[in-house]
Amino acid sequence: MTKGRITVIDIAKAAGVSKSTVSLVLQGSSLVNEGTRSKVNAVMRDLGYVYNRGAANLRKSGANSRIIGVVVNDLTNGFFAELAVGVDMVVQSAGFVQFLSNTSESIDRQREVIASMREHGISGLLVSPARATEATDFKPLIAAGIPVVVVVRSLPGAKVSSVVSDNRAGIAAAVAHLASLGHKRITFLGGFPDTAVFDERLDGYRAGMKAAGLEFNEALVVSSAPSRAGGAEAIAKAMLLAARPTAAVCFNDAVAFGVCDGLRARRMEPGTDFAVVGFDDVIEAQTAVPALTTIAVDPQGMGRRAAQLLLQQINAGKAEAEAVTTGVRLVVRESCGASQASGRKTA
Amino acid sequence: MTKGRITVIDIAKAAGVSKSTVSLVLQGSSLVNEGTRSKVNAVMRDLGYVYNRGAANLRKSGANSRIIGVVVNDLTNGFFAELAVGVDMVVQSAGFVQFLSNTSESIDRQREVIASMREHGISGLLVSPARATEATDFKPLIAAGIPVVVVVRSLPGAKVSSVVSDNRAGIAAAVAHLASLGHKRITFLGGFPDTAVFDERLDGYRAGMKAAGLEFNEALVVSSAPSRAGGAEAIAKAMLLAARPTAAVCFNDAVAFGVCDGLRARRMEPGTDFAVVGFDDVIEAQTAVPALTTIAVDPQGMGRRAAQLLLQQINAGKAEAEAVTTGVRLVVRESCGASQASGRKTA
DNA sequence: TGACAAATTTGGATCGTTCCAATTAACCTG
DNA sequence: CAGGTTAATTGGAACGATCCAAATTTGTCA
Structure with a gap:
């Protein structure tokens, strides 16, 4: 047949x-x-x-397969799903297709999928690196002339382009907001200290404190896993301080939710007795009780931006590494205590 | 160089x-x-x-590119993101890579991405079809001997394999639960009547009512867009009935949330004054107030199952279309009114 | 040692496309 | 109508692997 x-x-x-x-x-x-x-x-x-595009690519000696590889560290996280959608949009309308693989933060899986993608002849790679990714991991790629764009997490030392949110400005804005509400003892909670993102956010915290005329104090910084559980731990530790804080900016929303849990565990109500600000604006942030004040980044927009950058580099043949930071904005809801007698009150 | x-x-x-x-x-x-x-x-x-896998595939005449295509209708939906992760897992560990594209329910985009994937030589296609997908849309694929598995939404009439959740049993279980709580006038709310999923769930509703010794009444079925807004509309209509219902099983969680909105709009509290059950168990279901009683399907499991089926058909060379239904389970939370004085009570 | 089998290795030919140089057809123009 | 352009078309020869049949090396045994 x-x-x-x-x-x-x-x-x-x-x-x-x-x-x-x-x-x-x-x-x-x-x-x-x-x-x-x-x-x-x-x-x-x-x-x-x-x-048969494969046959064509063979003759055209590789370069332009019109395939790009996309590697994300955690697709179950809504943030990265949105990011992928943004990427997909521009990739699709540029007439490319994308491989998409999830690494679940496993650096081994990451290495494997990237190798696999290379064998299939991608003409560019867009990656949100797994945790312990080394800058050198992308050496062979760029040596082969395949443009690489990292997104969300920057990779200090790697000669690749990056698209990251403005972590510094975001946290600084959060601190400024809390300061404007009268808070003086503001902690920075959560996150692993060995990551670039943490450094940037911590830097924002430092800058925000300084700008508000508040003193930066090492003790007010409590790192932890960037998860709900980590947030609960962090707030517990922070409450042990002699000069108890009255507000916290958190590494991300997950930590912020954990902080809320921890507060309730000690009979304090977030938003009323203690101010909490998150980072990311995940979907649950608006439906949670109290609704979470947070720094919103636009993951889909980041995805689009990153894909554009990658395609541009692919078309240019060879481009310089470029670092893009995308804007963020403070979304004031209830957990910071700023909203006065919010309309919806569940019985 | x-x-x-x-x-x-x-x-x-x-x-x-x-x-x-x-x-x-x-x-x-x-x-x-x-x-x-x-x-x-x-x-x-x-x-x-x-x-260079491309060169190899050329000689080996196409069939085994070790690439599969994955097409989903809405990746921003956490459900499908989970599904994709499940697929990714088994695809990855089978040494395949996947193209993944999002159609945003656009049948045109769907056609385009599938065409594009074919040009790149996929050896199988896994698709969660966009709304108005016709059974015939996959004809050329199967004619070319490329196995196709549809997931989540079945495609009546298409000679392709499918992996769908047990919609019938799920809704029937929801009805049984409500009946066991003493409800007699139970409505079925939301969903577009022209879809296979709707038919299956409606069928489950009918079966559940019969099993509970309750009469099936056409008037108790109110269709609407399967969205939050649609849910609000549906409950509004349902409340106009002479014999007012006291409980609703909803087409999905989004509808269920809309129903809750609608109830509050008329000063009724879901879970107390009216019982609501959803379908899907989306992430917000557990954090919402009241927490949503719903039918949980395991999207990641479905993804894994579907990918396994597809790979199996690819390896078999040529396989018969097979229909798999995956199990679901009722998760009792607060919105059905079953939980007595639930522990956590927000002040 | 010669004959034969088993174990390794190796030139093409080939997959479906693109690209180059060369050919053919069509059209001017003085 | 010869000579010169321009417009269309067309055979190979690649691209980087696989696969087959054939060649080579090695091993075994009477």
């Missing part, structure tokens, strides 16, 4: 032209006569021809 | 063997001498050789 794939030669034969002509039609060359073009197109439609 | 890609010939030359031998090493053939094998491997490592 399966008489094998239909090739340009079949088309050529059926249309009474040579394979070269069919090839020209395929690439929309202006050299071919309008009449022949339409006849060839008709035959292709009739026979259900499908272009 | 870029002296072009390194090929088997370069390896052969450097290792002092023929390209054929290198090829045999590549495929792990037992024909080659252990000594030569390790020498070749060493050279490959030294020169940083990367296998």
Whole structure:
């Protein structure tokens, strides 16, 4: 039954032209006569021809497969799903397809999937690196002339482009907001200290405190796993301080939720007895009780931006590494205590 | 600088063997001498050789590209993101890579991405179809011998395999639960009537009512968009009935949330004055107030199952269409009114 | 040691496309 | 109508792997 794939030669034969002509039609060359073009197109439609991009790439020696690789560290996280959607949008409308793989923070899986993608001939790689990713991990890629863009987590030392949110400005804005509400003892809670993101956010905290005329105190910084459980631990530790804090900016929303848990565990109500600000604006932030004041980043926008950058570098053939930071904004809800007698009050 | 890609010939030359031998090493053939094998491997490592799967597939005439295509209708939806992660897991550990594209329910985009994936030579397709997908849309694929598995939404009439959750049993269980709580006038709210999923769930509703000894009444079924807004509309309509319902099973969680909104709008508290059950168990279901009683499906599990089925069909060369339904379970929380004086009470 | 089998290795030919140089057809123009 | 452009078309020869049949080396045994 399966008489094998239909090739340009079949088309050529059926249309009474040579394979070269069919090839020209395929690439929309202006050299071919309008009449022949339409006849060839008709035959292709009739026979259900499908272009074999693999064969074409082989001849064209690799570079332009019109495939890009996308690697994310945690697709179950809504943030990264949104990011992927943003990437998908621009990739799709540029006529590319994407490999997409999830690493679950496993650096081994990451290495594997990237290797696999290379074998399939990607013309660019967009990656949100797994935790302990080394800058050198991308060396072979860039040596082979494959543009790489890292997103969300920057990779200090790597000569690759990056698109990250403005962590510094975001946390600084959060601190400023809390300060404007009268808070003086503001802690910075959560996050692993060995990551670039942590450093940037901590830096924002430091800057925010300084700008508000508050003293930066090492003791007010409590790191922890960037998770709900980590947040609970962190607030517990922070409450042991002699000079008890009255507000916290958290590494991310998950930590912030954990902080709320921890506060309740000691009979304090977040938003009323203690101010909490998160980072990310995950979907639950608006429906939680109290609704979480947080720094919103636009993951889909980041995805789009990163994909654009990557495509641009692919088209340019060879481009310099470029660092883009995308804007963030403070979303004031209830957990910071700023909203006065909020309308919706659950009985 | 870029002296072009390194090929088997370069390896052969450097290792002092023929390209054929290198090829045999590549495929792990037992024909080659252990000594030569390790020498070749060493050279490959030294020169940083990367296998060109495209070239290989060309010779092997397409079939086994070790790429599968994954198409989902809405990746921003956490449900589908989880599904994709499940797929990714088994695809990855089978040594395949996946194209992943989002259609945003656009049937045109869907057609485009599938066409694009075909050009790149996928050896199987896993798709959660966009709304108005026709059974015939996959004809060319299966004609070309490319296995197709649809997931989440079945496609009546299409000769493709499917993996869907047990919609019927799920809704029936929800009805049974409500009936056991003493409810007699139970409505079925939300969803578009022209979809297979709707039919299955409605069927489950009918079966559940009958099993509980309650009468099925057409008027108690109110369809609407499967969204939060749709849910609000639906409950509004349902409340106009002479015999007012006291409980609702909803098409999905989004509808259920909308129903809660609608109830509050008329000063009724879900879980207290009216029982609500959803379907899907989205992430917000547990943090919402009141926490939503719902039918949990395991999207990641579905993804894994679907991917397994697809891979199996790919390996089998040609397999019969198979229909798999995956189990669901009722998760009792607060919105059905079953939980007595739940522990956590927000002040 | 010669003959034969087993173990290894190896040149093409080939997959479906693109690209180049060369050919053919069509059209001017003096 | 010869000579010169321009417009269309067309055979190979690649691209980087696989696979087959054939060649080579090695091992075994009478």
